[in-house]
Amino acid sequence: MSRRFLLGGAVAAGAVAWGGTTLARLARAPSGAKDAGRIADVDGITLTSPRPLNPPPHDTDLPWLSRGGSLNDASALSRTPVYGVVGVRSEEDVARALAFARESELKVSVAAVRHSMGGHAFDDHALVLDMLAFNKVEVDEAARTMTVQPGATWHDIQNRLHPRFAVKAMQSTDIFSVGGSISVNAHGMDHNAGALAGSLRSMRVMVPNGEVLACSRDHNADLFRHVVGGYGLFGVILSATLDIVPNAVYQTSRAIIRSQDFPGFFERELEGENGPGLFYGHLSTAPGNFLDDMIVYRYDAVAEEAPPDMPALGAPGSVWLKRLIMNLAKRGDLFQRFKWFAEKNLEPEFEACTVPRTAAMGEGEACLVSRNNPMHDSVPYLFNDLGDETDILHEYFVPRAEYNGFIDDARAILAAQELPVLNASVRVVDGEDIALSYAREPAFSLVLYINQSADEAGNAAMRKLTRDLIDLTLRHRGRFFLPYQLHYTKEQLLKSYPELPLFLANKRAYDPEELLTSTFYRTLKALAEGAPLPGPA
Template sequence: MTARGRRWMAGGSVLALTATGIAAWVAPLAADPVGPKDCTGILPPLPAIDSRATPAITVAEPRWSQRGGTVNDASCLSRTAVAGVVRPRSEADVATALAYARAHRLPVSAAGVKHSMGGQAFRAGGIVLDMRGLAAIRLDEAARTVTVGGGATWHAIQQAVHPRFAVKAMQSTDIFSVGGSISVNAHGMDHRAGAVMGSLRSVRVMLADGRIVTASRDENADLFRHVVGGYGLFGVIVSAVLDVVPNDVYRSERRLIDYRAFPATFAQIAADPAVGLSYVHLSTAPATLLQEALVYAYRRFPEDQALARAPLSEVASTKVRRLTVNLAKKNDMFKSLKWWSEKHIEHRIETCTVTRAQAQGSGEACLVARNDPMHDSVAYLFNDLPGETDILHEYFVPRDRIVPFIDGMRAIFRTQDANVVNASIRAVGVEDNALSYAPAPAFSVVLYLNQPTTADGTARMRRLTSDLIDLTAAQGGRFFLPYQLHYTPAQLERSYPEIGAFFAAKRGWDPDGLFSNTWYARYAPAFAKQPAAIRPSITSGAPSA
């Protein structure tokens, strides 16, 4: 072989080795996870549970799906030892579990898919009710309602009501359970519908004594205001009745703006009754961090409504999407590439469930049914990458303070070198539940952040969270409570002055403290001096089946 041939062979070998190395590095970034991620436990220590080995009365043992062991949540940082997990299949199963817990003085937490990130779905040493077994769905087309079990997911509900109807208000992705969404009063893309509370006709709740009561704006209204956004502390949501709306066809729109133009842009959207859904993505590219914004809107045209709605399908290209997200965590170049791709490529390959060709005079508009933008189980956000995890934050800011809030947030991110993977804005109206994150109309800023699963990573996230909470409070806003517990009781009270009254009401409805979770056990003792509220009279209470 000639020297030139040997050089070509050597060069080819180097290229092959390089390609192999790149492929080996990329493969885990795109790979499907084998199961839920379980990193470690960083939740604050809690006082021991005062339980008795031998109960005063003999009660039936629940059917455990897990006895002892640990549970975790979507943060993967909340590994917690529990007495066990019960997955009820009926209301009678729930009652049996509560009776057993009362007899053994064990706290009870209701859980769905456990996407809260601070132990809101479990308590150390307690019983976890995995509510996903109560998932029945019944559509009433005449009443335009759907009755669902507390463990039903929005994904399943959308499948049940499509193609004629759509959920009026739900979270922006479909993986969550209805009971979980009610317990945090979640909101989504519909800036007119408000949060889940606005489309909730009623809930059936099992109280600590085993009675089931119906709560609504007109019946047991005080209980209703506390169960919605009550973090499972007032009772177990066994079922709910929700409004549904026509599954309108929308033309999707997008435009790139300077973030300072967002308030005026949203005012235009809010004034247009044809716009049914809207949200905003902020740049996470270092050069334009939180300065550029992509505004997405979905507009209804009467002439499109006769078009056929395709069956709901899952989001495509999961591995490519997962690779893009995971690369963006690695360095600034990939963050810039991700934002460039969203600006210039993603809309060109958008799936149009009602095709572009069917649009009458819509040109290149992409037509979709209302259910489609929210029918996303975000499988691409889950991974098995070791040594890191993804954390959600959410802040509610008065609408006239959104620009200075973004400026302050940008300064914090740059000072602390925060690994921001995604940032978005949605609009919320006034929410009139007892522990409201929006006592006035607000913009919701949702952050998706990456952190190492180390002591240093946790310390840095704690500092970042505390600084963002203080920034929000300085702008007259509030922070969302389903996430990590990196805040002090003083910060909690500053954002939620009514928190003492909320905990007092909880003690009024549940004087023996049957219902609990890590969040409650962590913060309630700081507000224990306020006397328990007098429990209002209950109408239509009945023993559980």
């Protein structure tokens, strides 16, 4: 054999081996929690706090999951040293932990799944209440309600309700806890049900002094307005009573439209009682039609209740393939185009029809699912083993009349920067009467999932992009969502949320010692310092 042939063979073999290794890495499930360190400052504000010189000894009567150590969140960029983590299993655990913290001059943070991305669930050297094991679910079929403890996840709740009932309002995926969803006033796929506040009947809350208060829209209404969307700063949720609905049968369909046609399409096809029970809009992130084309997934009711022989809710399929496609999309335009091709053309071939054909109500071979099925997705394909990068969520809300101008301007901003945009979707929300609302009138939102390197260069690029998108949102009379990274400036924060100084003043009225805290809270305080309280409405 010639030397050239041998060299070519070696290069080809190396390329095949490298390609196989790379693809395997991109398709691999996480080997552990991702931890890429900590962003140390926000708009000139230092986030880190020195360790107390004489921390108190840990109370041996509390159920500690850890004493000391550190926590991070879904961003992997919020590593924070904590005093310890208490594994809450009862109301008594919460009461004892709060009393111990007051006596020991500790601060307290409340955590569950920790999918916020800016230190919302912990703070430096705080005592952290881990609520995940505090997760009982009780169903009142006659009243069409469920009463749940805050650590219950939507995944577990759906398994408890299925096949007869379904959640009325929840986040679009099921990995989150009820307490966390209430604390951000989450919204999801049911545009008629609106955000969680609309289906939340009442709560029991332990306020910082240890007193337990019931609250609803009609009783202790001010506390209710501050706990919903209050980021765990006004009290510890002990239980919540929420509406449930029959597990309806839906016929699934999809339409590919131009993004600019969405407002009219929504008005004609989706809004109101004659529209679908669930829907979501997914925008192209491929070059050539970036944010131009949209797949509208819709779920139209064909029966009020699912049949009793419904199979149990299953786990997502083809996880490794979906993860591979998602991670390849970070590698350039060709793979972004393939991802969009797969979403348009291949994804329908793998759609699971979960309701027996006998329940088709004359729909023939229509693909039928129950209400629970499209929301029962724990998105395991979004989690990977790529420790040198992370994927960050954004969400921006604009009045519905501003949608087209906003999308056009967002397209220009996103196309001019280098961070890979992995997903873009459109959601629908109504105005909410809570203390710190992301929407004061009916709005469309743009949800973005963006990849960055987990280093200072990646953080700097994400910081600039976030600020550019917030400025854009403000020009279109909108607001940005607060559960995500703390890259905004003081001016942007106060323009988006002019009621923030009053929110913080009310926080101190309910919690004079500021027992309940988080990195997020300290950042809000620092950014809002000196801002005047708003005048009467």
